[in-house]
Amino acid sequence: MISLQRGKSSGASCGQVALVWNGRRESGAPFLAGYQQIIERFGLDYTAVDHARVVDEETLAGFYALGGYAQHAFVNRQLLDAAGVVSRLSSTSYMPAADHPRYGAMVEAVQALVAATAERGKVTMLYDTRLYVGRV
Numbered sequence: 001m002i003s004l005q006r007g008k009s010s011g012a013s014c015g016q017v018a019l020v021w022n023g024r025r026e027s028g029a030p031f032l033a034g035y036q037q038i039i040e041r042f043g044l045d046y047t048a049v050d051h052a053r054v055v056d057e058e059t060l061a062g063f064y065a066l067g068g069y070a071q072h073a074f075v076n077r078q079l080l081d082a083a084g085v086v087s088r089l090s091s092t093s094y095m096p097a098a099d100h101p102r103y104g105a106m107v108e109a110v111q112a113l114v115a116a117t118a119e120r121g122k123v124t125m126l127y128d129t130r131l132y133v134g135r136v
Contacts, residue, residue: 015135015136016133016134016135016136017063017064017133017134017135017136018131018132018133019055019060019063019131019132019133020129020130020131020132021055021129021130022076022127022128022129023127023128023129023130024125024126024127025126025127025128028126029117029124029126030116030117031113031114031117031118031123031124031125032125032126034113034116034117035085035089035113035125038089038106038109038110038113039089039094039095041109042095042096042102042105042106042109043094043095044094044095044096044100045094046094046095048094055132060132063136064132064134064135064136066135066136067134067135067136068134068135069132069133069134070132070133070134071130071131071132072130072131072132072133073128073129073130073131074129074131075126075127075128075129076126076127076128076129077124077125077126077127078124078125078127079122079123079124079125080122080123080124080125081114081118081121081122081123082110082111082114082115082118085110085113085114085123085125086107086110086111088125089106089110
């Protein structure tokens with residue numbers, strides 16, 4: 001769970017703030033399911049991170065207390081080649097870094113997955129994006 005805090009103000013609205021979360025889809029296509037399997041296989045502390053419940057309505061209502069907020073949802077697609085998938089995977093804190101003993105095997109697994117599921121050398125990473133916007 002993320003803690004949202006506003007700076008102290010005189011009570012007047014300070015302006016608009018947008019908060020955005022990308023929730024990666026874990027199934028629905030062979031690449032997505034394979035990517036999730038790689039995370040589960042090589043992730044160092046993946047199961048300890050709460051990916052589903054980033055923020056709740058009570059937290060948002062408190063953060064946007066002065067003016068309420070609007071919520072929007074949309075699909076975000078990211079086209080990646082094998083190097084892009086490795087880079088995306090390596091950017092997460094729960095996956096092995098380049099100096100970790102399992103990094104090489106993880107990269108090989110990604111390359112095999114992309115080779116098996118890519119169209120024209122690219123795979124599609126799908127996200128359900130949630131946007132919250134309001135006055136603070």
